[in-house]
Amino acid sequence: MKHIAVVGVGYVGLVSAAGFADLGNRVIALDINEERINGLKKGIMPIYEPGLEEMVERNVASERLSFTTSYAEAIMGADFVFIAVGTPSGVDGEADLKYVKSAAESVAQVMDAPLIIVNKSTVPVGTGDWVAEIIRNSQPKPIPFSVVSCPEFLREGSAILDFMNPARTVLGSQDYEAADKVAQLHLPLRAPIMITNLRTAEMVKYASNAFLATRISFINEIANICEALGADVKEVSTGMGYDARIGPYFLDAGLGYGGSCFPKDVKALAHMADEKGRHPQILQAVMDINDDRRRLLVEKIREGVGDFEGKVIGILGLTFKPNTDDLRDAPALDIAKRLLEGGAKVSAYDPVGMPGAAKLMPEIDMVEDPYALAEASDALVICTEWNEFKQLDLQRIKDLLRNPIIIDGRNIYEPHEMAQLGFTYLAVGRGYHGGKPING
Numbered sequence: 001m002k003h004i005a006v007v008g009v010g011y012v013g014l015v016s017a018a019g020f021a022d023l024g025n026r027v028i029a030l031d032i033n034e035e036r037i038n039g040l041k042k043g044i045m046p047i048y049e050p051g052l053e054e055m056v057e058r059n060v061a062s063e064r065l066s067f068t069t070s071y072a073e074a075i076m077g078a079d080f081v082f083i084a085v086g087t088p089s090g091v092d093g094e095a096d097l098k099y100v101k102s103a104a105e106s107v108a109q110v111m112d113a114p115l116i117i118v119n120k121s122t123v124p125v126g127t128g129d130w131v132a133e134i135i136r137n138s139q140p141k142p143i144p145f146s147v148v149s150c151p152e153f154l155r156e157g158s159a160i161l162d163f164m165n166p167a168r169t170v171l172g173s174q175d176y177e178a179a180d181k182v183a184q185l186h187l188p189l190r191a192p193i194m195i196t197n198l199r200t201a202e203m204v205k206y207a208s209n210a211f212l213a214t215r216i217s218f219i220n221e222i223a224n225i226c227e228a229l230g231a232d233v234k235e236v237s238t239g240m241g242y243d244a245r246i247g248p249y250f251l252d253a254g255l256g257y258g259g260s261c262f263p264k265d266v267k268a269l270a271h272m273a274d275e276k277g278r279h280p281q282i283l284q285a286v287m288d289i290n291d292d293r294r295r296l297l298v299e300k301i302r303e304g305v306g307d308f309e310g311k312v313i314g315i316l317g318l319t320f321k322p323n324t325d326d327l328r329d330a331p332a333l334d335i336a337k338r339l340l341e342g343g344a345k346v347s348a349y350d351p352v353g354m355p356g357a358a359k360l361m362p363e364i365d366m367v368e369d370p371y372a373l374a375e376a377s378d379a380l381v382i383c384t385e386w387n388e389f390k391q392l393d394l395q396r397i398k399d400l401l402r403n404p405i406i407i408d409g410r411n412i413y414e415p416h417e418m419a420q421l422g423f424t425y426l427a428v429g430r431g432y433h434g435g436k437p438i439n440g
Ligand code: UGA
Pocket: 122, 152, 153, 154, 155, 156, 157, 209, 212, 216, 249, 250, 251, 252, 253, 254, 255, 256, 257, 258, 259, 260, 261, 262, 320, 321
């Protein structure tokens, strides 16, 4: 049983803390936010994440997991400290490292025995070396330590599953022995483990997120072309995905990427390249295409309903993706803002995102279910592909709506079926409405 301290109880920190405790380690999770820690001590999760509450409860009950706001308490006797604090975007798109800096300083001030400091936060290439310097300069007396980069690849909404079934573990350090000790912690996960140098590990994280974002912008560009040429992007991506060199993932055209990771990480990587005089041409195009997705959907809504003045537009789905309550950079909120600016009224329904959204945008009228939303609206706009929206009684929705118009930013229905039901159905990149696909 190893003793692990985790700094930061956001998505990455809390899931890692619960996950490593579940693997049999003794974990103390620390955050400087007292409200979050007090909540966690009472079993209140600061985020919605399927399976997290049960996992936290189970490990707290077996005394493998506990919470604190005290660095001294968390670090005492720890073999490893994982830094999992936020790295938001700074003014020019660069990652803001103030939380990493203060975590490193605080750890340095209280450590009283050799320690392996593992960085899980997404940080610019070179940050590991900088963290080592901060620790060296902040220690009251020199105590040996090593810094290991261990980027996190889990997705919100399936974070527990991803933690327990990673595609790989990437570790980077100048100290191979320290990296190998961190590797031992990951052995029960039975995934490939790669050990490289610090900067390369840091770069693997950015390159992976930027590549996935590139796939999304690529398929969105193809969707635009499909619309113009009368092809169906959903079938195009299915057809492409059968090629093992391409694969089926991250080829869903729609509203583009949102959330707290891709937008910030692509920007930060472009910023790092710019700073070194390497013009990031693909990354720039990826961001431009993504920025345009929301404007294009609003144009589509206008195509469906005409002038917004006096219309009520019902938004189905507010979170940036399903199975999370996260509203950071959520396309739905941006789209709602544009509709309101255009003179429309906006109503919305989301299975878990409404309390948060009501705080951010009180001008949106929240309703209790999709049918109440249809009843209140001139047209429906799908912004998040929650499973429950795929099973709606569409006949009932049609009867309730003032006009049978659905603008689908996530392509969850089949155009020919919607046409048969009598809807005006405007989806993304689905130029071919000629009939049922042969094997559909
Ligand atoms: C992403 C990565 O997938 C994780 O591997 C990574 O660890 C995480 O960022 C991070 O850096 O912390 P996440 O932001 O939770 O995870 O969500 P994704 O499932 O990757 O979706 C990101 C965005 O892309 C969402 O807005 C989603 O709607 C959009 N997306 C995804 C598409 O528009 N099309 C797709 O085909 C896939």
